[in-house]
Amino acid sequence: MLAPRVSRRSFEEKNRLVLDGLRPLDAADLRVWEQGRDWLAARALADETGAVKRRHPRARVTVQAHLAGYGGAFTDDLGFGGVALRTHRKPPLKRGDEAFVRLKLSGRSVYVSGEVSWTDATRLGISIRGIHPGDERLLQALVCEKLLHRWEGLN
Structure with a gap:
């Protein structure tokens, strides 16, 4: 390289x-x-x-999150194209569902919309489809x- x-x-x-x-x-x-x-x-x-x-690159980053319609969560990792969330119980979403998340990054609220790409017992991955350029x-x-x-x- x-x-x-x-x-x-x-x-x-x-x-x-x-x-x-x-x-x-x-x-x-x-x-x-x-x-x-x-x-x-x-x-x-x-x-x-x-x-x-x-x-897309990703990194282990743990920040507070809020999954709309579900409640509190936090990130397992963040990437340029997605986010992995950890929840306290099985999230009510399944693969292909639309998801909206608020992340606390550097003291600011960042809102992302996307599609659930995978789930397991307490985590889900969301492919980002919408986010403000800043x-x-x-x-x-x-x-x-x-x-x-x-x-x-x-x-």
């Missing part, structure tokens, strides 16, 4: 700005962040041979923060 076109330090700085939400990134900063995000995502998705294992960046920045160990030894 090629080295990233941005430095880790520059990416981390832009990623922190996205996470903090104190000010929006200007066009140049956003391009730098997107380059780092895309490189990190590609690195996270490829195994040692370079073969891609899944469509909230999507926040979710991606949080995943990237957890994946930064992939940058080790490069720069």
Whole structure:
């Protein structure tokens, strides 16, 4: 895999700005962040041979969540394209059902809509179909923060 076109330090700085939400990134900063995000995502998705294992990167992240029509939950992991939720009892949803979730990310409420892609006794996976672009960046920045160990030894 090629080295990233941005430095880790520059990416981390832009990623922190996205996470903090104190000010929006200007066009140049956003391009730098997107380059780092895309490189990190590609690195996270490829195994040692370079073969891609899944469509979206994900990371173990535990945050509070609320599943509409059900109640409190928390995340097992977050990804660019989905979220795995853990509940206290079997959720009333099944594969293919529409789901709406509120996540608490960096002190902000992020609303996602999607489709249930799998369930088990106390968990369910939701493929994200709808999310505000600013909230999507926040979710991606949080995943990237957890994946930064992939940058080790490069720069």
